[in-house]
Amino acid sequence: MKNISIYVALFLFSINAIANVSLPSIFSDNMVLQRNSDVVIWGWGSPGEEIKLVASWNSKDTLTTTTDRHAKWKLTLKTTNTKKPVSLDFFGYNHIHLKNVLLGEVWLASGQSNMEWSASAGMIGDKKAIKNATNKNIRFFRVPKKTATTPQLDISASWQVNSPETMQYFSAIAYFFAEKLTTELDVPVGIIGSYWGGTAAEVWIPSEAFDKDATLTASATKLPQEKWGPNEPAYNYNAMIAPLIPFKIAGVLWYQGESNTPNAGSYKNTFSTLIQSWRSKWDDNFPFYYAQIAPYNYGDDNDDGVMIRNTQREVLELPNTGMVATGDVGNLEDIHPRNKKPVGERFANIALKEKYHQFSGEIYGPLVESVHAEKNKIIISFSNSERLYLKNADKQFEVAGENKEFKAVKAKIKNNKVILRSPFKNPAYVRFAWKNAIVPNLYNSADLPASSFETTID
Template sequence: MKKILITLLIGLVSMDFFANIELPSIFSDNMVLQRNSKIKIWGWGNPGEKINIVASWNKNDTISTKVDRHSNWSVEIKTNDNKNPQRLDLYGYNHIKVENILFGEVWLASGQSNMEWNAAAGITKGEEAIENAANKKIRFFQIPKRSSKFPQQELTANWRINSPETMQEFSAIAYFFANKLSKDLGDIPIGIIGSYWGGTPAEIWIPKNKFKKDSILQKAVTKLPKEPWGPNEPAYAFNAMIHPITNYKIAGVVWYQGESNTSNAEYYQNTFKELIYSWREVFNTNFPFYYAQIAPYDYGQDNFNGVLVREAQRKSLNIPNTGMVFTGDVGNPKDIHPRNKKPVGERFANLALNLHYNKIDKEYYGPLFSQSYSKSDSLIVEFSHAKELHFINNQSLFEVAGHDSIFYPAEAVIKNTKVILSSNKVNNPLWVRYAWKNDAEPNLMNEENLPASGFLEKIE
């Protein structure tokens, strides 16, 4: 009899140990699922175990699946635009319930410290922003800082409802983005996944397989210094902080990074391109990728490293379905972490509202270089997004150069969407540049008082 009881106990313990189905932590109470979409739900369990999934928004259609021999399972389910909180029940040998689910727009916010910076760390009018953080339809999923040599399946985090207590610990830019987006879309729930790490270069956010095929990426990595505050090894942040969520349906990405790539700025345009395309590949969708151009900052007077990163970001606008937030007027040349985060977050929202949701018809860019050419004794520079083009002071930040590549200040006069330049020191100008210093604060604005991006271009 004693042997029989021991055998039964061992069997019960074994069944309990191996039978439990599991969900990744991103499927937790208070989550936001992308509305009107086909989403993937996945997890783990005992090989051969049958799982029944019941969604409150589709109670008449139970979805069934089996755990495969590798202990994995996944199903696809459609969401709608129901505005009421929903529930998900999963039945295997155990029962999992996920409650207070909202359907809305899900965005991934990533990058380095300027994206990571929260209201508790100190931002312009931070106390007011914290006090007014009352929209409970905004939900945060903050991924902890982790690095790994190999791609991970899971991470430890949970969804949190927006409140003064939770908002102040999350990315301030991402919060302001979500708050404006929610209001302007008609009180729609917004889920923000925060995956950021201050001081990190772009290379650690790119999948490892991309480095095997790209010699420029390989060279870029060799110029990254080792720092005490984070990894510099290729893919280490991607593996631990992006890979585990690549099956989760998102609307798009907002990105603020580049300061830590001033050490290899000449490679940044290629690096950034690879990051964008690789993320779209692993998420299996051509989502919008919106990014902030790094703000003016004194990286040293003996280099153009900050300018080169900004230039790479400007030129990255040729990648389809991208958009750039201009920050030249809200930076702090003496502080690499400018505290005026609200305009940046709301400019991200304006990009999404214009380009992705087609909800507002409002200028979302600062003046952008279009073309340049010589006419008589003058040099003409044309701009797009240049309605009511004007200077906010009399200082000219334009320079021209000839065959010797020595740049001289140029006098500038605005005519409609053009700037007419002249210099008595350059007879045959071949090059033109604007705001070409690391800490240069642009003074050329459009009707929305958005600043022009600096640039370096050859004259046509």
């Protein structure tokens, strides 16, 4: 019996000797941690192992915790605003030293192919952009494409320093966002890129959301099986988002919707659920900024594309959201428009104004606010309508009666409002730029296009 006890003790000692403290891959050399925040740091070790964390900017205060019986540990680290590279040291049965760490702004860029599109894939100004990608205060964390049936704990990836070699294979839109943000704020910027071309929103939503929402479940059953990616609910979330939580982020950049055009009628519920579920998982009402899908010829027999654009406009009713206008930078015959820099910079302008309060210009195109009839005229009011103007005389406004048979009408602008002459005695509906493939002709002082819309007349 005595010998058995000795063997057990030796066995447990050997386990402790090799069960070193470890970290998920999101914590690595070259990473960016959210500045001026309480940042959660977590990892694994041997049960009962004492873990110590020392941050170079506050080396006098050692954070200490003990690994639980599930081999997990967690600490909360207070970050500062230093712009110099810092380091982190973890001590357990072993020692981990993370170097060249920056404290700055961390954003998650996600969605499908237009967010994934890189300079190496071809875009306007690609060679110049790649050559000039030398700001080492920009860092990338590229999440590999993987799926899983249940939420995963880790990702096989590491942080990379911006360079012509690394930038050209990362999201071009996210890069241009980071480039402008770090220039205007003079702080490091880290971008986590988690995207997959051709994916619908449903695959990015956690599975429990489907248990509570029959409409969401029904929309997921209509997703076609494609050769380029998954269509199973939650599969991308499980492998490409869940392992990131609760890594502290400043907000989310999202560009997606093209693959949901066949389910355009349910996209408002789907997209709203995605936003709210991510915020719930992070326990953080962070900014969620998204690009409106660009005009594209989805066919003449449907309104799927413009319905998605209109839905994205409507989702702005959710708090702390913002929408990038893309109506003027698309390609009607290419679902992957190559003019990525304006989109990235418009994302940055929204963040600079809404989150950082460092931009005074207009960030949105005209958005319909109200529509009412006065005798034989229809008067449309817009937000973001300073110096409203029409770029051409195309009849992009349409009016209909209760039968919803629309007729194109001429538009005039007076006092930054659009005035239409009704062709009907009792007009009931009005819509604008209501085609899948159309470049809007209504703009404001910032030369940003108005969003497509359809609404009733008061």
